[in-house]
Amino acid sequence: MAKQPMLKFVQVERDMPEKRTAEVRKEDFGEIYSDYIAAKAEEQASRCSQCGVPYCQTHCPLHNNIPDWLHLTATGRLEEAYQLSQATNTFPEICGRICPQDRLCEGNCVIEQSGHGTVTIGAVEKYITDTAWDQGWVKPVSPSRERVESVGIIGAGPGGLAAADTLRQAGVQVTVYDRSDRAGGLLMYGIPGFKLEKDVVQRRNDLLADGGVTFELNCAIGEDISFSDLRAKHDAVIIATGVYKSRDLAMPGSGATGIEKAIDFLTVSNKKSFGDDVAEFNSGQMNAAGKRVVVIGGGDTAMDCVRTSIRQGATSVKCLYRRDRANMPGSQRETQNAEEEGVIFEWLSAPKGFTDDNGKVSGVMVQKMRLGQPDASGRQAPEVIEGADYIEEADLVIKALGFEPEDLPTLWDQPELPVTKWGTIKAAFNSGATEMDSVYAVGDIVRGASLVVWAIKDGRDCAEAIIASLNAAQAVAAE
Template sequence: MLKFVTVDRDMPEKRDAQERNKDFNEIYAEYAKAKAEEQASRCSQCGVPYCQSHCPLHNNIPDWLNMTATGRLEEAYQISQATNSFPEICGRICPQDRLCEGNCVIEQSGHGTVTIGSVEKYITDTAWENGWVKPIVPTAERDQSVGIIGAGPGGMAAADILRRQGVQVTIYDRYDRAGGLLTYGIPGFKLEKDVVMRRIEQLEKSGVEFVLNCNVGEDISFDAIRGKHDAVLIATGVYKTRDLSGPGSTATGIERAIDYLTVSNKLSFGDDVAEYNDGTMNAAGKKVVVIGGGDTAMDCVRTAIRQGATSVKCLYRRDRANMPGSQREVQNAEEEGVEFVWLAAPKGFTEADGKVNGVMVQKMRLGAPDASGRQAPEVIEGADYVEEADLVIKALGFEPEDLPKLWNTDGLEVTRWGTIKAEFTTGKTALDGVYAVGDIVRGASLVVWAIKDGRDSAEAILDYLNDAQSVAAE
């Protein structure tokens, strides 16, 4: 260990932009064993590991880096898996530059951060290859059951913890495949789909039942799920897209990011998708404008490049330093041919025969900080112009659906933002035996936070089930 002074930071090789633009495969290669050990050996094993404290899951990062550096990979995997239900997924899609790596002690001293995410990915991929990842076999089965609504990272992480304690778990999801945004929201060039599918298969082999194509409130009532199970966990995520008003906003060719990404990901499974075949969600030969500055916007612009768009531009109302998305993703997008138009906000849309052909853009400048501390964008009068576009994708973030109304249920309290009111750390709601986790509580957030919430809430549900069991035994 402690080789950061003599060994430089070295990321896995990244495929050339002109090569990776032609497919949806992941853009980073895997570390070789020697390189993974070398990079892990750069860890300073500091007394106060800021990487660990800034990880939502508080992963034991220095320990599994030590195990990797000394060739004890199976132990590294066991340490990694102890705090994270899906380390191979977090290693691929977590914004390490803002979390663990961004707070690495040796980077603060000018030596370049340890490549924590790439080593984490290497550890778990090696574990899969060597058969160290096995279905869960609880020491004893329980007759209590939990119904989980939503098969995304929060719901599946909770299922993982509950099955380890022998609880019977059923996950209900509206889509035809489990995984939530891991399956249909995140493109393959960041997270190849077989990585998600093998985790789902592991949970199925562990005894988790998935009820797919099941829309709660239509195919089954929320009250029916409550009646069937001893506890219920709501992990639906947030899928309602923030919208844009203004002239021309109802023109065809203006699409939601989630719809666009879902169509693209369905294609990666070999599905026949009508919206792609008829050109509605196909960027080939089109001038594409994506509106937004988060990671979803980055996913959209990079997908459009791969679909063969003639040009792809990303409009964001602040500057590069103030955008919410990962800087690493911005760099990848620029390498692949995306043009960023900073300090630009949509005012409306131009159209011909009902079809969009341009975005009316207002140029902005940054003014005084707003309530969050970020500089608020202000309109520069008289600087409007039109950005040509054949396809416009709105990536403005997500809001919660009105679940109490959709599910026709009373007592499920929501905040003024529409998110479910739930107790911090446990996810307990106002309804007895009902818990909620992830984006439906936090608002649109990171996958790693959903995993954290799912695991924490599962522990609270176990306490609830144990209390119920004790009362029944008296």
């Protein structure tokens, strides 16, 4: 009888790829985890219990066929594992790096629930696709036939790019419009290199271009081309702009210089890493070097900001969050990485204003909190502890408070564009269709600020809906 290649979770312990030491990794913006070697990837994949009801798969937004590609990896059939992985995920090597696996697939692993430590799904996923790139298995889209219909996609983030890939596989002509100078959206400019090195994103952009996707960069809708002209130019339009308007704090002293938005800080840092000449960095405005940095917020963006500040050479980095560690929205794994690198977390702490020295921020007025009764969301609501205020000295304050949608109906002169009371676009579940004819929307501009993996799902689903609509129209025309 052949030796059982799986269910080795009892004999084999969970073992993540080696992580560079904090002292070494905080000196650069390179990714902090090394790659698996083949034997280690096979070993860790073999820990999968091959569940009859795989909760890892059901809790993945893309419903990736995780147990099967783990089995293929464990048995050395890596090219087949890659083919199965990419069948449901447009960017598996990116999701393997940045998905919060501890909240999704790995967090719902059955062997984790039984005390054996979850399968390292994300690390194996990254290994499979990185190997596929190295071996030349990743090929540009080559549709069996070209179609005459075209789709314009506004936004070159993960949702827009996933839609572009799916549409090109069906032979649809695709043009992606983006106001930035590089495609990728937050993958390129919002997420730091220590979580996602930018050549990983760029090679996907290049692959899409090689597969026939046209990119119109430095192109702002409403300025360089009107939304109406875009609709007239294409058979369908997908809005995949994401949400980039930062939530703000209206409190005393908030007009002082040295108080910056997280997205601006991260974008400047990433541009500097590209070698761009960035005035805001060169002037010191968004350079943490030699400064006492305070980051306000507890999500993944806040984690990106504190860890970027460490690498820029801040003298101290503190993170203020109004709830406790157990109730923070960011990844626990990222919080641990930040602590290892020297970030100090001030839990149950919220800003109430800012102090300044001749108009330059000098500190954050902090009020201490305690957790009270649950609010409408079910989370314990923070309450102020009277008389426990203090001032946290700071030379640079970064607000990482989340994002809201821009006012697209006004920006694009499209008052009939349907939006919700939150400013997100109203779109049908699964298809992304809006009430405007042949106009669709996907990703964060529909959901609000969410995960990359959800944007990928939305982009793929929307593209499939558009292809079905084009096929139906073609069938009617042929009658």
